[in-house]
Amino acid sequence: MKAARCTEYGPPSGLSVVELDDPEPGPGEVLVRVHAAAVNFPDVLIAANQYQVSAPLPFTPGSEFAGVIAALGPGVTGPPVGSAVAGAVLAGAFAEQVVVPVTALREIPDGLDMIHAAAFHVxxxxxxxxxxxxxxxxxxxxxxxxxxxxxxxxxxxxxxxxxxxxxxxxxxxxxxxxxxxxxxxxxxxxxxxxxxxxxxxxxxxxxxxxxxxxxxxxxxxxxxxxxxxxxxxxxxxxxxxxxxxxxxxxxxxxxxxxxxxxEIRMLRQYVPEVVAAGDRALAQLVREGMRPLVSDVHALDDVAAALTAVAERRTTGKVVLDMRAG
CATH class of the missing domain: 3.90.180.10 (Medium-chain alcohol dehydrogenases, catalytic domain)
Known part of the structure; x- marks a missing residue:
């Protein structure tokens, strides 16, 4: 699979897109075929090792994605293979496939396509x-x-x-x-x-x-x-x-x-029921017509340029990588 890779902490220009072996899900994990991944400012900080939590080198950046479940790890009973899902992780989303804990996944609210789903939840x-x-x-x-x-x-x-x-x-x-x-x-x-x-x-x-x-x-x-x-x-x-x-x-x-x-990660960790209630409220707003503002869509090969634009605050709304483009 193709994936963006950070081998040395620093600016987005240091990232490269490489071929990696396809990952396999372990116990409690799910393999997702990524259709789109959003570019967030914390992704810039993580690549520079300036975020509150460090990602050990080498790693694939990217924290927010939408795609389709391709395989379930041992002990995981659902969602079933083929389900459309969105998810959030510290790193790993800027790739054609990502392995995540099943607890990191969210349903995509009705009405959102993959590009907007990737830009929505976080x-x-x-x-x-x-x-x-x-x-x-x-x-x-x-x-x-x-x-x-x-x-x-x-x-x-x-x-x-x-x-x-x-x-x-x-x-x-x-x-x-x-x-x-x-x-x-x-x-x-x-x-x-x-x-x-x-x-x-x-x-x-x-x-x-x-x-x-x-x-x-x-x-x-x-x-x-x-x-x-x-x-x-x-x-x-x-x-x-x-x-x-x-x-x-x-x-x-x-x-x-x-x-x-x-910080949204702490809320998910300590009061997941509050996050679930918020998800329901947001899903209702989506049904009423709310959509995230997506200003730019890039192919994975343009990941460095996309991150640089976000780092320099030259974008409005959300920037998204389309894994099916290019």
Missing amino acids: TYATAYHALVTIGQGSAGEWVAVLGAAGGVGTATVDVATRLGMRVIAAASSPDRLVVAQKLGAEGGIDYVREDLKTRIRELTGGEGVHLIIDPVGGDYSEAALRAVRRGGRFVTVGYADGKIPRIPLNLVLLKEAIVRGF
């Missing part, structure tokens, strides 16, 4: 649980979404507006704000050229937002926190800026704010 589950499970967001509340044109950002804008929240999108250029506004954001802030705190307050009539979802980090985190209203919530979900912020705790004290971290 970012939309992150968005839903950051907004609802962790952020306790509700209809009518103001929500500020940083990095609103990226993969997690577009999913968060999409889910929040469909749940009746009032969204302020913050992004790095006017063109990227247009993407978020098409998904339902009421207001937009170009935080490279505008003062984030001031504009959030202006757009909310001076009171500030109830909830902030931040997948960006860097200097924007503190500025956003300064615009949260008294008793508001701030959820940190990632650091696409490349710099982990240091928040002055006196801001949290003075605003009586709640600051929480969120």
Whole structure:
């Protein structure tokens, strides 16, 4: 089979596409023939060994995929061979086949093709649980979404507006704000050229937002926190800026704010029933017409270029590798 391979930690340009032996599933595992795999910012960090968890060399990057079950390992009774599934792993998805624990698989919501299924679960589950499970967001509340044109950002804008929240999108250029506004954001802030705190307050009539979802980090985190209203919530979900912020705790004290971290893998591990409930809620939104924004589709041979574009934040929505292309 063909697979992307990381033999040395570093930038995406160091990846190569090689031929590997077909894998075989072990006990509790399933072999999936991958049709599509999404490119996420954590994949860039894992290849550079800058993620919270290391993948030992050599390895195949890629964490999110959709495909068809090709074989079941010993002790696995289902889903049956031929079932269409989506899944998430730390690494291994940028290949024509992947072996994963059966527990890593999810049903594909009705209405999603393989490209959109690969782009759906990680970012939309992150968005839903950051907004609802962790952020306790509700209809009518103001929500500020940083990095609103990226993969997690577009999913968060999409889910929040469909749940009746009032969204302020913050992004790095006017063109990227247009993407978020098409998904339902009421207001937009170009935080490279505008003062984030001031504009959030202006757009909310001076009171500030109830909830902030931040997948960006860097200097924007503190500025956003300064615009949260008294008793508001701030959820940190990632650091696409490349710099982990240091928040002055006196801001949290003075605003009586709640600051929480969120990582989807931990939620799956410790409260799987909550993740299952979120999956059902997202499936209903898909039935109502929700679809992930996929801006670019590449062949596996273009994996380095696709990862580079995500690393340099030149993309909007999700980038997907089509294993059947090329």
